[in-house]
Amino acid sequence: MSGFLSSSVGKKYLMGLTGLVWAGFVFGHMAGNMTIFVSPDLYNQYGHAIVSNKILLYGTEAALILSLLVHVGLAINLTISNRSSKGIASSVKASGSKRTPLAAQTMIIQGTILLAFIILHLITFKYGEYYETTIDGVKMRDLARLMSEVFSQPPAVAGYVISLLLLCAHLKHGFGSVFQSLGLLHPSYQGKIKAASWAYAIVVTIGFISQPLYVYMMS
Amino acid sequence: MADKMINLTLKVWRQKSKNAEGSFSTYSVNKVSTDASFLEMIDQLNQELIQKGDDPIAFDHDCREGICGSCGFMINGSAHGPLKSTTVCQLHMRNFSDGEVLTVEPWRSSAFPLIKDLMVDRTAFDRIVKSGGYISVNAGNAPDGNAVLVPKPDADEAFANAACIGCGACVASCKNGSAALFTSAKLVHLSSLPQGKVEGDKRALNMVAQMDQEGFGACSTTGSCSAACPKDISLVSIAKLNRAFLKASLNKKPEVKGGEAG
Ligand code: HEM
Numbered sequence A: 001m002s003g004f005l006s007s008s009v010g011k012k013y014l015m016g017l018t019g020l021v022w023a024g025f026v027f028g029h030m031a032g033n034m035t036i037f038v039s040p041d042l043y044n045q046y047g048h049a050i051v052s053n054k055i056l057l058y059g060t061e062a063a064l065i066l067s068l069l070v071h072v073g074l075a076i077n078l079t080i081s082n083r084s085s086k087g088i089a090s091s092v093k094a095s096g097s098k099r100t101p102l103a104a105q106t107m108i109i110q111g112t113i114l115l116a117f118i119i120l121h122l123i124t125f126k127y128g129e130y131y132e133t134t135i136d137g138v139k140m141r142d143l144a145r146l147m148s149e150v151f152s153q154p155p156a157v158a159g160y161v162i163s164l165l166l167l168c169a170h171l172k173h174g175f176g177s178v179f180q181s182l183g184l185l186h187p188s189y190q191g192k193i194k195a196a197s198w199a200y201a202i203v204v205t206i207g208f209i210s211q212p213l214y215v216y217m218m219s
Numbered sequence B: 001m002a003d004k005m006i007n008l009t010l011k012v013w014r015q016k017s018k019n020a021e022g023s024f025s026t027y028s029v030n031k032v033s034t035d036a037s038f039l040e041m042i043d044q045l046n047q048e049l050i051q052k053g054d055d056p057i058a059f060d061h062d063c064r065e066g067i068c069g070s071c072g073f074m075i076n077g078s079a080h081g082p083l084k085s086t087t088v089c090q091l092h093m094r095n096f097s098d099g100e101v102l103t104v105e106p107w108r109s110s111a112f113p114l115i116k117d118l119m120v121d122r123t124a125f126d127r128i129v130k131s132g133g134y135i136s137v138n139a140g141n142a143p144d145g146n147a148v149l150v151p152k153p154d155a156d157e158a159f160a161n162a163a164c165i166g167c168g169a170c171v172a173s174c175k176n177g178s179a180a181l182f183t184s185a186k187l188v189h190l191s192s193l194p195q196g197k198v199e200g201d202k203r204a205l206n207m208v209a210q211m212d213q214e215g216f217g218a219c220s221t222t223g224s225c226s227a228a229c230p231k232d233i234s235l236v237s238i239a240k241l242n243r244a245f246l247k248a249s250l251n252k253k254p255e256v257k258g259g260e261a262g
């Protein structure tokens, strides 16, 4: 299999699989965070339930870290080798039906900003101020309080919205691309993948954007 | 025929040889019939250049019917120009308007070294075909019409992929200079048919290896290749190539050492 993994096709299988791990995670993360709309307490309880299940927590963290390392490593590797394969680019960019979609052209830029976002996001929340609260007699982290502190600042809200729009672009192209990379594209649903990738990217993005905006407006 | 005349300004990439410096030269081409093809328009310009004692613009062409795959260059950044499903030899000047400025450039890819002006060396494609784009079983004489049954969808798919003329527009329009569409068309063409299935795994492994070795890039699914393809080869072919490559990698048998099998 070593030949597989070092080939251009094999690298795209890995890129796609690791992207899918993250795409699944961001969907779950977005959906779980919706508890904030019910109540800060439910949000805290949801968070507490996750960190209390050590197997789930460490298992997920390990899968995410490993996937991100592979995804980013290959992103850099492929971007460099693809540029050298192209050599000199055409001096004019195609317009009309033969143009390359912007989202597809700028995956590495979106990805780099996403990586910075992921790190900042972890610093802000996971490794941020530890407030405590007691709900129904159980002591737990008061993440809702931290969230409302962070998102009472307009620059933080703006930063999140911009990063999430980039995530939208990344997911839109990525979700559509993954079917091809993994060899799953089929004429019977080829046309629907475009619509599905838009739908998925928009649901995740609007879901995520609604949360800081809601907290900002409530603060 | 109401052939209208238009005047154009062309910015053409001129480069004497592979290692020479290249640059754009600007030419005005006057009284171009809208019934002329793009290549005939360049012929007209070349005639003027020759009369002035200048070097004519070198470009590849052969059939001028859109079937041989010899012609091709970028017009304003689009491979084979703005129209879909066409080659530059079948692109007519009625698709352009009077006074337009057109930038004409060769295919850009490290795996297609430039020969001269708009001409590039596409032998890398030949080497990909040589690595597995053939069937080595002895097919004998033409078989009876219904001796080898091929389901209609398979026959259609093989035919759609066999339409690839190997012009290189896919590579040229790809930001990665990827040959995935070309390679997949050659593979799917053969591997959809009973005679081609036998060597399917070997074909997938060897063709992908050759494609990488030639220095073509990976596929980023931008779709520009299929959009520029004069024969509309579908992205689904690339998915099939990827799938065939995975399957072949999983099936790979250990090399048989010690000479050819009897
Ligand atoms: C939330 C995090 C992320 C998700 C959900 C995600 C998802 C995806 C998916 C699904 C793909 C499509 C893979 C394919 O074409 O088969 C992809 C491609 C890509 N990702 Fe990510 N990604 C994430 C983070 C990143 C980061 C941090 C980087 C880089 C620093 C990055 C760089 C790229 C690049 C360059 C591609 C395109 C590869 C190519 O051109 O073939 N991504 N991503």
Ligand code: FES
Binding pocket: B060, B061, B062, B063, B064, B065, B066, B067, B068, B069, B070, B071, B072, B087, B088, B089, B090
């Ligand atoms: S010259 Fe044969 S395809 Fe254009």
